[in-house]
Amino acid sequence: MSIRINGLDYDFQNGKTILEVINQHDMSHPQICYLPEVDPIETCDTCIVEVDGRLLRACSTKAVSGMNISLASLRAKTAQTEAMDRILENHLLYCTVCDNNNGNCKIHNTVDMMEIEHQKYPYEPKCSKESVDFTHPFYRYDPNQCIACGQCVEVCQNLQVNETLSIDWEANRPIVLWDGGAKINDSSCVGCGHCITVCPCNALMEKSMLGEAGFMTGMKDEILAPMIELVKNVEPGYSGIMAVSDVESAMRDTRTKKTKTVCTFCGVGCSFEIWTKDREILKIQPVSDAPVNAISTCVKGKFGWDFVNSEERITTPLIRKGDSFVEATWQEALDFVASRLGAIKKEYGKDGVGIISSSKITNEENYVIQKLARQVFETNNVDNCSRYCQSPATDGLFRTVGMGGDAGTIKDIAEAGLVIIVGANPAEGHPVLATRVKRAHKLHGQKLIVADLRKHEMAERSDIFISPKQGTDQVWLMAVTKYLVDQGWHDETFINENVNYFKDFTAVLEKYTLDYAEKETGVSKDMLIRTAEMIRDADGTCILWGMGVTQNTGGSDTSAAISNLLLATGNYRRPGAGAYPLRGHNNVQGACDMGTLPGWLPGYQHVTDDVARQKFEKAYGVTIDDKPGLDNIQMLHAVDDGSMKAMYIIGEDMALVDSNANYVHDVLSKLDFLVVQDIFFSRTAHYADVILPAVPSLEKDGTFTNTERRVQRLYQALPEMGQSKADWWIVQEVANRLGANWNYSHPSEIFAEMASLSPLFGQADYSVMEDWGSFLWGSFDGASTPLLYVDGFNFPDKKARFALSDWVEPVKFPEEYDLHINNGRLLEHFHEGNLTNKSEGIQEKVPGIFVEVSPELAKERGVVSGSIVRLISPYGALKLPALVTDRVKNNELFLPMNSVDKESAINFLTGPAVDQRTNTPAFKQTMVRMELLRKDGKNPLPKSNPRNKERHPQNGVEVDRKWARPGYIHLTDQEKER
């Protein structure tokens, strides 16, 4: 199939628009409002072409074989120029003194490309200078520069789907409105940054760019205004203005450093450019090429990077002396660490030392840390923070389908006919991933089922929202599975061909009748039937789950039950389906892949597998224990009983994030020697003997692996601050002082060594992942594998296995603890908040912590928003303000986890119960009683927080309303015929 463009024939794929064909063949053609991530916006008219004599928009006209298209016929050119004239009426070209003149300004580049010299309609400002909205902490909107192309509206409504922005097409001069006319900071805007990213000019700008990006943009208004006036009076042809501004832009390019990096705020794995000027962060610039997120970001990824330049960073090695830490040189600190750890290993043997790695640091760093454990300390006592969150999900998948990773990619989630979210709130915890679900649900008919204690945003948007009693998810999952099988709605062919133990499985299901489920979970039979029907009717079901499932005594079994349900309904081995545990940190997946686990060598080769272990023994020149080492929880027990004497903790604030923090504090105090490697003076570091200053992601090279199993490279954007050093460098120095004789000069060499020992990564190397490239592990021939199990499940007979487990009842508490306390993330803060609380803007929106109390409970106990309450569990107590909200119900409380304070951090309440199979703490199974300490107080959530506002959903930019404006003259031919 081909179309003729400007007299030449071009092949095209069916379904592509004319503009897509044009772009695919790198022809230059104006397209101000074109965004590949969304449906055609059709507001700008600059892409009009002449198709077989008719003027049509290239962006919204599908290519049809045999079409004869002229991009630059007289009629097409005239229409394009008129369209551009209408745009320039709204925008003043003061490019040289504009902060957006960075080579990527769409308006600038289009004026340049179209060789426009003058404009037909003179520029007229739309409002006074005072109407420029500076209220939001992170960005500003200047209506006087806005061309009302509506790209910001389209992405807000239909890509991010926060539904805040609109354009008042009926106004005399249409501009962008927040919540129909509120100040930005007083609107439902969550600060995701999509609108700023897609703005084709400087109407929406990051505040961090203003006065900083250009050489002449920092001038005071008294000089800037007359300068703009001067340019106007001189009235040169625009090519003159363009030439000067191009020179200035080229100068900027030498000063502004643009570095590709991968976000560290959750497991989604967004990648983008970070623009820096010396150490100053100018902005985050997302690009369409980013494989996971394209142009999408959340408020943290777009704006939350201030911690990198925080004065609270540790930048010198510190050694405990008396009652303080004193600064030391690297030489002193490393010698001390090596001699003490070496001595303890010698005296107490291989179980004398335990190592905790981090899911925030790179794959390469995790690899050398497990190597340090196994080669230098000859122990398998190495674990990472996935123990606190993801081990049960991994376990459930290993048992059923054989690989501990998401079945497919974010694209499969977007394509699925049905998404079920269990015990997770991706709208806050995995915001960019949630946008894909919200978009598919709003525009593409995707169905959504949410099972959660809380009525969060995804629950509000869902088709079915069920709220089972805490800790009973496995019951309803099994009841729905049983019902599907009983009705004959399971996929018998799939099961016969692909899954073992179906008979045994049906026997296990026997007791999970709808009645039983209704009794145990509190979810009505009707809801369960509707859930089953929705699964039956869906073309592909993806199940997403998080800590609401895993941090329970039955977390692993519940994860397996999810996988069972998917197996029974044939929802594996096909696109748009499968199991998706949502990894919480940027490199939880990678830390596990790299073998910082007590039982696993890199690339999921178990220590009990003789062949695999011997390969590593040969490479490392040591004997490796064929039994798994101690996990996080067991290490603490070992310290407690005196068998483990020293720990080396890297980037993990155990004293805060482990359950039952009071116990952890006691245990850490018992260590003979503790090394903490971190970027901040964490609570855990308070117990250290030596603190080694590491660097955040922006200051090093390496790779991260996201929740999709996608490995992506990050490049060093900033020099190391002070004396701080990359973790891999520090670990190598420690290892070499203990005789390891490593010689890595760059992380790429570490990755190559890892890949040479791990078949899963056989075909991965740094060149494959250069720039926006990525690699998804999933095949033992080492090929990149976006969709798992296409060639069968990861068992010798290629068949999956139904896991045969009953559900585990949650921990019982004495009756006096009458309230359940749940915990989780807030959108604005990452995890415990020690990174995001360094951002003034984020602190302005969410300054502190609070416990969410239901309206029913608040009424009963006389609590109002701002009341100070004490929460008491058997393991500790907190004192903090309350927030009354119907996101929680009845006797259920919710405590966000963004606190580093003993008075308000959740883990001073949580207890010692753990998941039966993986030892993951059952953080979610905590009961408290509540005392009201003071009734009246300040509402802990500021008025300006978006949670206090109503969204304003509409059908995208609604260009029809623009076309209906009185006096609007169509530039295309199709309109007249309609």
Added chain:
Amino acid sequence: MATPITSIKEKERTPEEVQKERILELQSLIAEQEQSLNKILGITGELNNAGVLDAVAAMVKAKEDIAGIAVHQASREPITNLINNVMNATGVLTAIDPAVTAKLAASVQSGLHEAELYRGNNDKVSLLGLMKSLNDPDINRAIKFGLDFLKGMGKELDGE
């Protein structure tokens, strides 16, 4: 037994120590960049002798004021006219085919050369001589170029 501690004692350096550290850092920088530093010092010496550094220092201090004056001056109508004229003139120049300009320049040069050659003799040009000269192909070409030029210019003037 490690009790938690929350204080970090930064190495208290005396002002002398701080100074010493900085001098050491600078020393290593100087050693690395010795050649370029020598050159820069030479240049700054020259500039200082010429009084340029004083002027630059003053201008940097008053940069905001000066920018203000410059913009103010440039914004006056005569100056904007001037700028517009220069820009228009530039536009004219850019519109002419460089090949033509090159040829014209060469002709003028050749003309000057010829004129210089005969400047010494004091021959008077008679009317008849002038008419005769028109038959000289070189002179005829030049006159024709002039006439064609006038015709083109007249056309454009009429267009106004």
